[in-house]
Amino acid sequence: MELHRFYTGTEFEAFRWLGAHPSDEGTLFRVFAPGAAAVGLMGEFSHWQEIPMTPLHSGSFYQCFVPEAKPGMSYLLRIHKTGGTEADHLDPYGFCTAKEESSQFYSVIWDQRSYSFSDGGWMARRTDGISEPMNIYELHLGSWKEGLTYRSIAAPLIAYVKEAGYNCVEFMPLCEHPALESWGYQAFGYFSPTHRYGTPDDLKYLIDQCHRHGIRVILDLALVHFAVDAFGLAEFDGTPLYEYPQEDLSFSEWGSKNFNYARGSVRSFLQSAVLFWLQEYHFDGIRMDAVRNMLYPHGNTDLGEHREGAAFLRTMNEYIKKVMPTACLIAEDSSAYPGVTSPVDQGGLGFDYKWDLGWMNDTLTYCKMSPEERLGDYHRLTFSMLYYYNERFLLPFSHDEVVHGKSTILQKMNGDYAEKFSMARALYLYMYAYPGKKLNFMGNEFGQLREWDEKREQDWLLLDYPAHSSFYRCIRDLNRLYLSCPALYQRDYDPRGFHWLDCREGNLVYTFTRSSREQRMLAVFNFDHQPVADYRLELPCITAARLVLDTNWERYGGTLKTVPGDLGLDSGGLTLRLEPCSGKLITLLPAPEYEAMLQENEQFDTLPQEEKAALMKKYRYGCNNYGPAAEE
Numbered sequence: 240m241e242l243h244r245f246y247t248g249t250e251f252e253a254f255r256w257l258g259a260h261p262s263d264e265g266t267l268f269r270v271f272a273p274g275a276a277a278v279g280l281m282g283e284f285s286h287w288q289e290i291p292m293t294p295l296h297s298g299s300f301y302q303c304f305v306p307e308a309k310p311g312m313s314y315l316l317r318i319h320k321t322g323g324t325e326a327d328h329l330d331p332y333g334f335c336t337a338k339e340e341s342s343q344f345y346s347v348i349w350d351q352r353s354y355s356f357s358d359g360g361w362m363a364r365r366t367d368g369i370s371e372p373m374n375i376y377e378l379h380l381g382s383w384k385e386g387l388t389y390r391s392i393a394a395p396l397i398a399y400v401k402e403a404g405y406n407c408v409e410f411m412p413l414c415e416h417p418a419l420e421s422w423g424y425q426a427f428g429y430f431s432p433t434h435r436y437g438t439p440d441d442l443k444y445l446i447d448q449c450h451r452h453g454i455r456v457i458l459d460l461a462l463v464h465f466a467v468d469a470f471g472l473a474e475f476d477g478t479p480l481y482e483y484p485q486e487d488l489s490f491s492e493w494g495s496k497n498f499n500y501a502r503g504s505v506r507s508f509l510q511s512a513v514l515f516w517l518q519e520y521h522f523d524g525i526r527m528d529a530v531r532n533m534l535y536p537h538g539n540t541d542l543g544e545h546r547e548g549a550a551f552l553r554t555m556n557e558y559i560k561k562v563m564p565t566a567c568l569i570a571e572d573s574s575a576y577p578g579v580t581s582p583v584d585q586g587g588l589g590f591d592y593k594w595d596l597g598w599m600n601d602t603l604t605y606c607k608m609s610p611e612e613r614l615g616d617y618h619r620l621t622f623s624m625l626y627y628y629n630e631r632f633l634l635p636f637s638h639d640e641v642v643h644g645k646s647t648i649l650q651k652m653n654g655d656y657a658e659k660f661s662m663a664r665a666l667y668l669y670m671y672a673y674p675g676k677k678l679n680f681m682g683n684e685f686g687q688l689r690e691w692d693e694k695r696e697q698d699w700l701l702l703d704y705p706a707h708s709s710f711y712r713c714i715r716d717l718n719r720l721y722l723s724c725p726a727l728y729q730r731d732y733d734p735r736g737f738h739w740l741d742c743r744e745g746n747l748v749y750t751f752t753r754s755s756r757e758q759r760m761l762a763v764f765n766f767d768h769q770p771v772a773d774y775r776l777e778l779p780c781i782t783a784a785r786l787v788l789d790t791n792w793e794r795y796g797g798t799l800k801t802v803p804g805d806l807g808l809d810s811g812g813l814t815l816r817l818e819p820c821s822g823k824l825i826t827l828l829p830a831p832e833y834e835a836m837l838q839e840n841e842q843f844d845t846l847p848q849e850e851k852a853a854l855m856k857k858y859r860y861g862c863n864n865y866g867p868a869a870e871e
Contacts, residue, residue, distance in 0.1 A: 282314030404718025556589030571659030
């Protein structure tokens, strides 16, 4: 490892030099502890007797080679502080951890070469997914089903995900963490998967199996803050080595410690961890939690930009995309910071996707309202299209929306018991027809009624009840349609892919089209609790329309017979009956002249901005009818 790179925050493979590295002759240990008076090593190999480590590079690093130390053996680092006290710590770069019944954690020597992946074909074919469907199933491994490990969850999870129509799983944090209640967001083992579900090789097996079945795997990482436990990173060498020295900056709003991005060694630590999970475990992407708190101190925009945090993100993302261009970098950012998904060389942060938390909040708030309230707040659903093309957005209904008294997605819906199911079915059709990649938290897909609890598995017994099994069938069919319809994903971030047909005040009907190079689809929604008898749409360029999904079909718990098929066009238009709290997805067959227009200028993204604007105006891609003030 080049020390200059480590100290200046440009090192990405610090884990290859620091930590415990076994060989046939023994194990070489190295640790960074510049503030320590001395460092000792102890473990099973020494019968827990301390072995002095040799200082290197002016005492900033310590090293020790132990012939008796073998993979699988536990160890700790004893930090001798300058004041004469001492404390035992886990290895910050440790690859594995173990925990005793006494709650004592240990680092464990692990040989990263002990597992051989069999997913070479997947890794060679992998893309960043921009023009592909990405339907993410977010889960907490320990509470999906009780008692499962990294290995034992592989078969049932893969079977369930594929049957339910998802093509990607996102695991909530798996880095080693002391408290289950933190869900992994307050970690200390940034290079070690949690011991709770098995070994590092077991996790690699799970990812390997997912890839063999065509499932993308994303890891949730918290790079903002870390656990305060004395055996972890806090005051590691007797000084604030990883956290800020100032107390007002050191502690986060969650009571944890904030990483100090001003220190190059901290930046090297964190970005090495990101590359580690992508390279050594073959994760397909990283979802970075609480990016707002990296961009602004404590996430408070009034305090100004956190320049070190923003610079860290740019440096890290640019390098990761250079060496692993098909890895997905996803930002969970609730701020309005510009250019989150723009390339770094264009002034952006370099992420591939950003969670659209504005869309999520507006949409769920709308669904909580009574129909009368929705009439007065009609454009809450259309507002996100005013900013949508500023970033590459991902639409999330995540774990954050089903905890801490917020109610589950189904419970949030306005109305009585039956109306909640109807509204939720329409909501999910709205989500999957809308531009952007999708994320749904476990349990949402079958209408979980109980808020998520990390200590309990999902209420799978609900699938034995008709209302919930029908709801699951609707979500499953919708998921499968999404994966098979290019119009619903191919142009997520191209203004030609979305067009409002009707978003007028005075009713609760919303209509838009989605288009790809070879397909055009129509989505129609009635978010009123009353039917609309004769809803008329003028479709002069359409020669045929086929209903492919109606959320009010009996098979989904609705009132209409399940009859997909051709709809009768008359006088260049379509007349529909819209049932209460329902949505329809319709495939449209364009007339030849419209088909030619759809094919024009396929290289849209490469055009100068003024030519893009001219095309959008010519064909009215994207509706400007967001309200009276926005009329042309």
